[in-house]
Amino acid sequence: MTNTQGMVRLNLDLSPELNQVLEELAKKTGVTKSDVLRQAISLMQILVTAKEQTHKLGINEADQLIATEIIMPSEDIPTEHPLETFMESFGAWEDERTPEEIIKEIYDSRTISKSEYSL
Template sequence: MSSTKEMVHLNLDLSPELYEKLEESAKKIGGNKSDVLRQAIALMQVAIVAKEQGEKFGIAEPEQTLSTEITIP
């Protein structure tokens, strides 16, 4: 019996520009494209939960001022 987790495989159509960003992101985090997509989904979930709770999600300056708010439709 294998201890490998069951995985779902996904086909994904991306523009060449978005694919290049995906590859660049993978290099910058020292992972692969799947790692980037998994982390992006995790960040999206954080943003969704924040919205549901009436909170903001974004990028803060060192003094905690929200400089960029990421909004979810």
């Protein structure tokens, strides 16, 4: 189906289950596993382009009702470190130290007396 001249060769690691799915798709569509992957990349490109343009992609029933909407996962939004969130919520009162300096002082000030270990 494709001309291999000028192509880039990739090595791909798949789980046995995913490889089985790939083989079944190739058999059902009558193409190679490479062709299935190329078509999958094309479909992914369509999905990404649609999302960028705030469109939705779906699969219609015969009566034009959308039976399945294809949703691309949202990008992970970096979350703040819990310590930063804590400091924003409760403030640093008059203390000008960084959260890391405060935590270090708390841990450095902990002591264990010998009586705690005596039997």
